[in-house]
């Protein structure tokens with residue numbers, strides 16, 4: 001695929017919910033062997049973590065803001081159908097066109113038709129997780145349309161024929177020497193004397209991108225928020241590339257996950273405080289672009305909003321799991337996660353890496369049990385709870401991880417009761433009456449087994465399922481009941 005500059009433009013190699021067929025433990029093993037990657041990640045996440053903590057500490061009512069963000073999201077999910085209809089009406093009333101897409105294929109075909117109708121062969125893009133999720137770049141490439149990422153980190157990933165590894169810093173796994181090498185190899189018109197000085201690298205990208213912005217007819221964006229009350233879309237960013245994409249081309253196509261709604265402008269106020277401090281550790285993000293429909297002679301004259309479901313309705317139907325849809329993609333949970341810090345984002349094999357990816361991706365796609373690579377994601381956590389503490393909208397990710405693990409187990413056994421279920425049922429029955437409990441104790445010989453080392457390290461099946469990975473404390477020589485009976489006898 002060629003851009004107008006005759007530049008080969010590569011779509012990122014990995015898209016969709018899951019890139020490979022490797023489970024998380026297998027993929028993590030490969031990533032852990034990459035010492036350069038681990039060094040880059042450790043440096044980057046430690047720096048972002050410290051900055052975020054300082055930025056958050058400046059806000060005395062941070063906890064109240066988090067509670068407000070959580071409540072607004074919960075209310076939005078509860079009213080999602082009516083709010084979506086309100087958004088559609090407001091966008092249409094202001095000259096925009098709304099399209100509904102059930103899945104990735106439908107969304108891609110809508111965007112392709114829209115681009116084709118303009119006659120453009122190239123689009124500029126603002127970084128968008130939703131378009132990565134649906135594999136839009138690849139679909140456009142198959143249709144003969146080149147999609148150029150304009151966010152600096154996304155551009156590095158794209159020119160490097162690589163895949164993003166972080167929600168906010170997609171090229172976090174690359175250091176500046178690697179970036180220089182990528183630019184020299186893949187960026188047209190680049191100065192061959194380019195050094196790895198960060199300023200020089202940024203200027204090279206700026207020069208290249210500026211030419212693309214000025215010639216683009218069509219832009220494709222995501223959006224951080226959509227206000228149902230007014231039909232306004234909002235993109236927050238740091239580089240100004242978003243502002244260029246959203247204002248210069250004649251046609252703007254925005255792809256939005258249906259969960260990105262907020263009911264009113266007042267609600268937006270809460271998230272515009274929570275997001276920048278949690279993501280880039282800034283008090284306010286440098287660029288906040290908002291647009292409502294179209295305005296004659298000002299900005300894009302054609303605006304299309306593509307609303308995608310792609311599994312979200314299914315997540316919404318799960319009262320516990322739906323809180324994963326509250327995510328505002330700040331990436332704070334990634335930066336505090338000890339698992340992410342060591343493996344990086346590629347090991348998750350999902351567009352959404354880290355703790356939020358571990359609970360969102362398997363829910364969006366569903367899982368068929370432990371053979372499914374997506375099913376390994378909710379186990380990619382130590383359940384330490386750091387992600388919950390960092391999350392600006394108080395998503396209880398540890399609780400969700402356990403919930404999604406249970407769904408994986410249910411999917412695996414296909415409705416049939418597991419050995420654990422049967423054991424629990426039997427234990428419940430035995431413990432349901434003092435007589436049955438005493439009989440069970442007697443039958444199991446509890447109280448008569450004397451331990452030597454104090455631990456039992458091997459039991460016959462089904463106990464072996466437990467002792468294969470853990471020891472059991474040896475039961476005491478005497479049960480409580482035996483002790484009680486003996487004591488009372490002595491007193492009598």
Ligand code: SF4
Nearest residue numbers: 327328330331333391
């Ligand atoms: S789950 Fe919370 S912390 Fe993680 S990216 Fe989403 S909003 Fe940010």
